[in-house]
Structures are given as C-alpha cells and as structure tokens.
Amino acid sequence: MGKYAALTAAGTFLILNPAKAQSSSPPDPGGNPFD
C-alpha cells in the first residue's frame, strides 16, 4: 500500500510543493555541457 492510499482512494488528493528557487526550463536529460 502506498503512502496516503486511503486518502487517494477517497477522492481528489494532490500534494503540490513549489520549487525552492527561481529556475528556467530544466534542460532536457542527456548530457551536461560543462563536463
């Protein structure tokens, strides 16, 4: 059973945390240009 399984099963239940800092679009995965 996952965490909050009973709440999730009982209706709409979303936990949303904002980013901790300003950011532009994260880069696509697959390589670090500074390596």
Add this chain to the structure above:
Amino acid sequence: MKHHLSPKHTKKIGDSVIVWFEKSNSYIVLNEELHKLLDLYIFSKDKISFISNIQKFGYSHTQSRSLFKDIDILLKDQNVEDFTDNLKDIPFKALSKEYSESYNIWNTKIALHYSSEKVKQLIHPSLSYLAEANYSTCDTNIHIYQEKHELVLAENETSVFRCLAKDYHKLQGKFSQLIMNILYKTKESDYLGCFHATTVSKSDKAIMLIGSSGSGKSTLSAILQKNGFKLVSDDVSYMNKLDLSIKAYPSAISIKEGSLTSLNSFYNNLMQLPKVNLNPKKGYIRYIPPLEMDYKKSPLCNTILLVNYKKNVPTRLDALNIKYVLEVLIPESWIAHESESALNFLNWLETINCYRLTYSNAEGISDLLCQEIIDK
C-alpha cells in the same frame, strides 16, 4: 483534536478545496468530501470520535481507521519546517579572462562578464538583441563564471548565487531575478513568485501559457506576437506580490529546432537568429526577439492556458478544472514561502479561468483566443 496542525489558508474554487500549510509551503488540492474529513479530524475530540463521525459518511470501520492514519501522517508531514539551503559566503574571484558584453535593456545599461564562451551561451543568445555593437562600461556589472564543477553569479563583484554546473537552469533562474531587481528597482520579496510560464497580452489582458517542456508554449507565443498579441515574458513570469500584475522580462523567445517549421509562415529569417546548442545530443535552440514589448505596463492575468501541441489535430479550446492546471503550475514555479504570498496566490487562483488549448497548426488560434478570452 489537533488545531495547531491546521492549514494556514483554505480556498474553495469550484469543486476543489486548496489548503496551504505554512511550515512545509505545500498546497494540497482536495475534493469537498476529503476536506470535510480533514476538518473532522482537526475538530474531533479524539480518534474514537473521529472514526465514529466519519462512519456516518458511509465509510467502513477499516476505511475509517485507514483514513485516520493517513490524515494523522499527512498533518505531521506538513508541519515539518521546510529546509532551504542558505547561501554560504562565496568570495568573488576576478576572472583571468573575460568575455564581456554590454546590453541596453529598456534604457538600463548592464555589462555581463562571462568566464568562457560556453558560459556565455547560457545567457547571451537570449539577450543578444539588446547587446550593444561596441562594448561600453556600465554602472551595473554581472559576472557569471565556472569554478570547477560550479557556476557562480555575482553582482558588482559580490557573489550572490552558486550551483552545480549541470544545474545551469537554476543559475539562469537566479539571473532572471537579478535582472528583474535591477530593471524594476525591486527585491526578491516584492514578488509573489516566478511561474514557469510564458505570458502574452492583448488589450491589457494577460494570458499565461503553461505546459511541460516541448508542449508548444513558446512557439505559440511566437505565433501570437505576429497576430496582435504582445510578449510579456518567455519561460519565466514574475508576479508582483501586491497588485498581482505580471512584469515584463526581456528575454527573447526560445524555440527548439523542431518547432521552427511551424513558424516559417510568420518569420522570414529564422535561420539567421541567434542560436545555442548546450547539449550536442539535442538540437539547437534559437531566440526570436520580442516584437513589441511594453515593459512599462504590467498586465493582470486571469487566464491560464495549458498548452498541448499535438500533430494532426484540430485546434480546440476546452474549459479545464483548476486541479489540472495546479499540478503543472505549482511544482515548476517558485512561490515565495510566506503567508501573504500564499494567500494572495490563492486569492488570485479564484479569479482565474483555466483552459486546455490543443493545437497542431497556427491557423485561427489568435482569433479563437480573442473571441473566447480577450473580447469576453
């Protein structure tokens, strides 16, 4: 039973209830019934009375016990302080070699000094349309340099931010905040947040375009600015904390190589635009300068479009439940971790109309948005 664990703010929007917890800076979206259960937990005398109360809603004894356990853990989790790394003192290092450019951004002159051509690629292509042909000295000097595995951002020879080089998007984010502060003579605490969104406006009404990377929001903004809309900001949309207006940001519109063909009928010189390739495995990104950016006006926004580019589909604009917007918007945005900003954000959400725009070609989109949003 546990009043001290209650959310600080609660806002009902449509059939959803959004609660905000101060310690964790979490927004939790619930339907009305779950919100009632949360309230019952908080106001019930003890576990036995909670379980007996919620059984009246039709839950079995087992379900009621499981719900008690979940709400108990949830409220404890949300009342743990959110830990944010504090910036340690980073001494500024003068660069042995600098790649310098001066920019005239809305009559404010700013010099940027990069430690290498590669570091220059992080910022310069998006602002190159504002670069001066010949470098000139400026009162404001920003340094961006690589030091081993890290990137450092400094303003007037004082370091203000550093991050791992692979997380260069975080440096780009802090750079955008720094530029906002310089251009508008503000500080970070003057902003409610920085949304991961592209914003366009028409007739002083702003529309925020959101969606994951590749969803077509920047491409759509490039189409719209050729059809009577103005760009307010690409990729980062800063909202003023008090009046909730969206402040213009000068970056050009970033377009992935694969999206250029859909813009061919609107722009003649796409292949001549500044380009950058930070990742050899991916294509180029090109930057389309804003056509008419009205930085003196900061429009209010009461529309969010979740943009959904798909091949070979007719254009559709459908009303959308706010929960689908929030699950995209909140995790990708910085929202100041303090009570007033959270409350203002929730109050703003109450005024928002949400839509999903599905499109594959540009034809008719601006007319549709005018008809359904701007002129309404």
